Amino acid sequence: MSIGNSPEDDRPSIGRVLQQARLAASLTVDQVSTATRVRIPIVHAIEQDDFSRCGGDVYARGHIRTLARAVGTDPEPLVAQYDAEHGGRPAPTPAAPLFEAERIRSDPRRPNWTAAMVAAIVAVIGFVGFTFFKGGDEPATAGRVAEGPTSDKIAPKPSASKPADPKPAPTESAIAAAPLDKVTVKLSATHGRSWISAKDHNGRSLFDGTLEQGDSKTFQDKERVDLVLGNAGSIELFVNGKKVDDRFQPGQVERLSYTKGDPEVG
Known part of the structure; x- marks a missing residue:
């Protein structure tokens, strides 16, 4: 050097x-x-x-x-x-400064004495009317308070209802069951990470990336799921709820295709 x-x-x-x-x-x-x-x-x-x-x-x-x-x-x-x-990452463009709009201040005006007098008269009339109606309602209100319901009222008995039957816990076979009208493929990276690609029957990508050790991915399509496994030996494969026992080697690249009638390699 x-x-x-x-x-x-x-x-x-x-x-x-x-x-x-x-x-x-x-x-x-x-x-x-x-x-x-x-x-x-x-x-x-x-x-x-x-x-x-x-x-x-x-x-x-x-x-x-x-x-x-x-x-x-x-x-x-x-x-x-x-x-x-290559000259470093370009600096981010600063956000445009925000300007607060100036508040419009109204010019001071002379007091409107006519409006003030009208408001005062309306307030006096309203107060008198409120006092009159309140005074007329007091006896009736007192009577209603005196004749109010007592606290020893018998509460209705709750109706006996049949306890709901406990829902059965899902079994392992029910959890593993796959819909019959679709193809279901589950990949689990049990022995290391692997790059995988999954596509539906139209060639549209369902997933394209790396599956780290311990991760799982499940894919479904109504007709077919196509797979490419970059490190097939690290993958545990389930098709339509059944484990595929093909023994792939570490570092081996596998291209697989499964339909609703599998788990047989397409």
């Missing part, structure tokens, strides 16, 4: 890290492109540290994150390395 070089100068390039991780996961460029929808020429260019085909820094960062997740490596150090090598 030459004098004055920092440790960052000896670290592998972004493209080299992504390529090594892809080879370690036993994935081809075509498989990564299919799973991530990043075109094959762009995948090749990024692995050669050529980001000119990404369409800008924002798209380059997005492609780095997508490819890193697909091959099972942490994208954040690679994005930070990209920012350091």
Whole structure:
């Protein structure tokens, strides 16, 4: 190493890290492109540290994150390395300042004595009327208080109702039951993490990402579920409520398809 070089100068390039991780996961460029929808020429260019085909820094960062997740490596150090090598992340645009509208102050006006006199007369008439009606209602009110209901009134007996039958606890077979009109696929990463891709019968993506150890995902479709498992040996597979006993090897890439009549590999 030459004098004055920092440790960052000896670290592998972004493209080299992504390529090594892809080879370690036993994935081809075509498989990564299919799973991530990043075109094959762009995948090749990024692995050669050529980001000119990404369409800008924002798209380059997005492609780095997508490819890193697909091959099972942490994208954040690679994005930070990209920012350091390409002038850093742009500073966020400050929010526009908010201006409080000036309150409109009304000009002082002379007091309106006519309106004040009318208001005073209305208040006096209202007070007199209220006093008159209140005085006439007092005896009746007193009578109602004196003749009010006593506290020893017999409360109605609550009607006896038949206790509801306890609901039976769901059994393990009921929980594992899958609807007969759909295909149900459950994946559990029991022996490590694995990159997976799941699509419905129309080719629409149901999930595309990494399943960490201990995580589970369940997918349903009315006709078919297509799977790509990047590290099949770490996956425990259930199809339509039944465990699939195929023994996949660690690091093995498997393409599977299941319908309502399975668990047989399509």
